[in-house]
Amino acid sequence: MSTENKKTTESSAKETTQTMEFKAEVSRVLDIVIHSLYSNNEIFLRELVSNASDACDKLRYALLTHPELASKTGEFKIIITPDKATDTLTITDNGIGMDKEDLINHLGTIARSGSAEFIKNLTGDRQKDMALIGQFGVGFYSAFMVADKVTVQTKKAGTDKGYIWESAGAGSFTLKEDDSLPLGTSVILHLKKESAEYLEPIRIRHLIRQYSDHISWPIILKEGTKEETINSASALWTRNKADITLEQYKDFYQSVSHAFDDPWLTLHYKAEGIIDYIALLFIPSKPPFNLFQPDRKSGIQLYVNRVFISDDIPELMPFYLRFVTGVIDTNDLPLNVSREMLQKTPVLAKIKKGIVKHILSELKKRSEKKEDYNKFWDSFGIVFKEGLYEPNDEREEVAELCRFHVTGSENLISFADYVAKMKSGQENIYYLSGADLNTLKNNPQLEGFEARGIPVLLLTDPIDEFWVQTYTSYKDKKIVSVMHAKNDLEKIALEKPLEESNLDKEKTDKLLERIKTVLGDKISKVQLTDRLTKSPIALITPEGQMSLHLERLMKANGQQIAFNSERILEVNPRHPLIHKMADLISEGKEETQVSDAISVLYDQTLIAEGEALPDPGAFTEKLNRFILTGL
Numbered sequence: 130m131s132t133e134n135k136k137t138t139e140s141s142a143k144e145t146t147q148t149m150e151f152k153a154e155v156s157r158v159l160d161i162v163i164h165s166l167y168s169n170n171e172i173f174l175r176e177l178v179s180n181a182s183d184a185c186d187k188l189r190y191a192l193l194t195h196p197e198l199a200s201k202t203g204e205f206k207i208i209i210t211p212d213k214a215t216d217t218l219t220i221t222d223n224g225i226g227m228d229k230e231d232l233i234n235h236l237g238t239i240a241r242s243g244s245a246e247f248i249k250n251l252t253g254d255r256q257k258d259m260a261l262i263g264q265f266g267v268g269f270y271s272a273f274m275v276a277d278k279v280t281v282q283t284k285k286a287g288t289d290k291g292y293i294w295e296s297a298g299a300g301s302f303t304l305k306e307d308d309s310l311p312l313g314t315s316v317i318l319h320l321k322k323e324s325a326e327y328l329e330p331i332r333i334r335h336l337i338r339q340y341s342d343h344i345s346w347p348i349i350l351k352e353g354t355k356e357e358t359i360n361s362a363s364a365l366w367t368r369n370k371a372d373i374t375l376e377q378y379k380d381f382y383q384s385v386s387h388a389f390d391d392p393w394l395t396l397h398y399k400a401e402g403i404i405d406y407i408a409l410l411f412i413p414s415k416p417p418f419n420l421f422q423p424d425r426k427s428g429i430q431l432y433v434n435r436v437f438i439s440d441d442i443p444e445l446m447p448f449y450l451r452f453v454t455g456v457i458d459t460n461d462l463p464l465n466v467s468r469e470m471l472q473k474t475p476v477l478a479k480i481k482k483g484i485v486k487h488i489l490s491e492l493k494k495r496s497e498k499k500e501d502y503n504k505f506w507d508s509f510g511i512v513f514k515e516g517l518y519e520p521n522d523e524r525e526e527v528a529e530l531c532r533f534h535v536t537g538s539e540n541l542i543s544f545a546d547y548v549a550k551m552k553s554g555q556e557n558i559y560y561l562s563g564a565d566l567n568t569l570k571n572n573p574q575l576e577g578f579e580a581r582g583i584p585v586l587l588l589t590d591p592i593d594e595f596w597v598q599t600y601t602s603y604k605d606k607k608i609v610s611v612m613h614a615k616n617d618l619e620k621i622a623l624e625k626p627l628e629e630s631n632l633d634k635e636k637t638d639k640l641l642e643r644i645k646t647v648l649g650d651k652i653s654k655v656q657l658t659d660r661l662t663k664s665p666i667a668l669i670t671p672e673g674q675m676s677l678h679l680e681r682l683m684k685a686n687g688q689q690i691a692f693n694s695e696r697i698l699e700v701n702p703r704h705p706l707i708h709k710m711a712d713l714i715s716e717g718k719e720e721t722q723v724s725d726a727i728s729v730l731y732d733q734t735l736i737a738e739g740e741a742l743p744d745p746g747a748f749t750e751k752l753n754r755f756i757l758t759g760l
C-alpha cells in the first residue's frame with residue numbers, strides 16, 4: 130500500500146485528504162468490473178446489503194462482551210435511500226463501522242483466501258474474466274458495476290474518529306477524516322446514467338425481496354420522509370418446506386453462498402431429539418474458486434435461535450464436505466457463545482454427526498441416477514475422496530459413494546460395481562495410479578490384467594495416492610496396486626493363451642545379470658514378470674514404498690523427500706526383443722548393441738511413466754544408431 134500524500138486540500142488539518150493506491154489485484158478486478166457490461170449487475174445490491182447486515186451482526190456480537198457500546202447504538206437496521214435529485218443510491222447501516230485501518234485493509238486490498246491465485250488466472254479477455262469474477266464474487270467492488278464513483282462514510286463502534294473513503298475505481302481512493310459522522314456505515318453510489326433503474330423504489334423492493342428477504346435486520350426503503358420496511362426478515366429456513374418454492378431456495382442459496390449457479394442439492398430438515406437444530410444445506414453445481422485453499426472459510430453459517438453467530442466454524446463440517454454451504458440454526462447453544470466455547474462444546478460435534486449422516490444418505494439416493502450423480506462427482510469427487518483418507522467414522526459410507534474410472538469401460542464405477550465385475554479366482558481390487566487417464570491406459574503394467582479380463586481402477590487425482598494408503602480394503606477385498614500383484618495373476622484364467630516362454634534358465638540368468646550391470650544403480654533389482662504381454666520391460670516400486678507417481682508429485686510440489694523409492698525392473702520373458710537380446714548374450718555377440726538396447730528400453734519406460742529422462746541426449750544418440758541400422 131502506498132501511503133504518500135498526493136494532494137492536500139481543504140482548510141483544517143483534520144480534513145486533509147490522502148490519496149492512496151489500490152493494491153494491484155484490486156485494480157485488476159476493478160478494471161474488469163467497471164468496463165464490463167455485466168448483465169447481472171443487480172447483484173451489487175445484495176452484496177452491499179449483505180455487508181451491511183454482516184456489520185450489524187458483528188456489532189451485535191461485540192455488544193455481548195462490550196455492553197458499554199450499546200448506549201450509542203439504536204436498533205439495528207439497514208436503510209436504502211434513492212435520491213433522483215443527485216442520482217445517488219445510499220445503503221446505510223448502524224453496524225460495526227470501519228476505522229482507517231479497516232478501510233485501507235478491507236476496501237483497498239482483496240484479503241480473501243485464494244484471491245491472489247484466482248486473479249492470476251484472469252485472461253485479459255473481459256467477457257471470460259467477468260464469468261470468472263462472477264465465480265469469485267467481487268463483494269463490495271460490485272458497486273462499481275453501477276456507480277462511477279463510490280463514497281463510504283463510516284465510524285467504527287468504540288471510536289470517535291469518522292472517515293470518508295471515496296473512489297472512482299481507477300487505481301486509487303481518497304481518505305479524509307470527518308468526526309461528525311454517525312456510528313456505522315453509509316455507502317453512497319453515484320450511479321452511472323445507464324443504472325438509473327436502481328433509483329426506482331419498485332426495482333429496489335423487487336431486488337430486496339428476491340435476494341435479501343431473509344436478512345434478519347429490517348431493510349428500510351426511505352423516500353423523502355417516508356420509511357417502509359421491505360424485507361420480511363423471516364429466516365427462510367424456519368419456514369415450512371411446503372411453503373418454500375424452488376425459486377426461493379435458489380435465491381437463498383445464491384445469496385448465502387455468493388454464488389451464481391443453481392444448487393445441485395438442497396437439503397432442508399429439522400432435527401429434534403438430543404439436539405434440536407434446523408439445517409438448510411446446499412451442494413453447488415459448480416465448484417467455488419477457492420475449494421483447494423487451505424485457509425478457506427467453511428460455507429456454513431451458524432445461527433443460534435435466528436441470530437447469526439459465525440460463518441467460520443470448522444467444527445461443523447468435515448473437511449471432505451467443505452463444498453457444502455448453507456445455514457444451521459440451533460437453540461442448544463447460548464446466544465453469547467464464544468469462540469473458545471464453540472471449540473469445546475459437544476453440541477457442534479453432535480450437529481456435525483447429524484449433518485454428515487443426512488448429506489451422505491441424500492447422496493446415496495441421488496447416486497442411483499447415474500448421469501445426475503456424475504455431475505456431482507465431476508465437480509466435487511476430488512474433494513469427497515478425501516473422506517477415504519481423513520479420520521472419520523463414516524469411511525464405509527463414503528467409500529460406497531466414490532466413483533472411479535476403470536479399464537475396459539467408459540463409465541465411472543463404484544467399489545460395489547467393481548466387485549460385481551471381478552473374475553473368478555480374483556481376490557483383490559486392483560488399481561493403477563498416475564497423472565492422467567491416457568498415460569494410465571497405455572501403461573504396460575495393465576497388459577497381464579487385460580489378458581485376463583481383470584478390471585483395474587485408474588486413479589488420476591493426487592489425493593488417490595494418499596487414500597490408498599489408509600483405505601486398504603473394501604469389505605473383504607484388499608485394494609492392491611497392480612504393481613504389487615505378485616503371484617495373483619497365475620490363479621486367474623487367461624482370456625486368450627499367452628505364447629509359452631522358451632527362455633531357458635541359463636539364458637535368462639545371463640540376460641538379467643547383464644541388465645543389472647548396464648543399469649547399475651538406476652534399479653535395485655531385476656526380475657521376470659507375468660504381468661506384461663506386449664511390452665518388453667516395465668518399472669515398479671516395492672510394496673510399502675512410495676509409488677513413482679507419488680514421488681514425482683512430491684518433487685513437483687517442491688517437497689524434499691528423504692529417499693527415492695527403489696525401482697525394480699521387470700522383464701517380459703515372452704517378448705521377441707527379450708528373446709533376441711538373450712540369444713545375443715548367450716552367443717557372446719554384439720556387446721555394445723545389447724547394452725545400448727537395454728539403456729534405450731529403460732529410457733522408454735521412463736517416458737511411458739511420464740518421467741523426465743536424466744540424459745535425453747544419450748538416449749537420442751543411441752536410438753538414432755538403432756534407426757540407422759534398421760534403415
Ligand code: ADP
Pocket residue numbers: 176180181184222224225226227235236267268269270314
Ligand atoms: P467480503 O464481504 O466477502 O469480506 P467485501 O469486498 O464485500 O468482501 O467486503 C470487504 C470487507 O469490507 C468486509 O469483509 C468488511 O470487513 C468490510 N466492509 C464492507 N462493507 C462494510 C460495512 N457496511 N460495514 C463494515 N464493514 C464493511
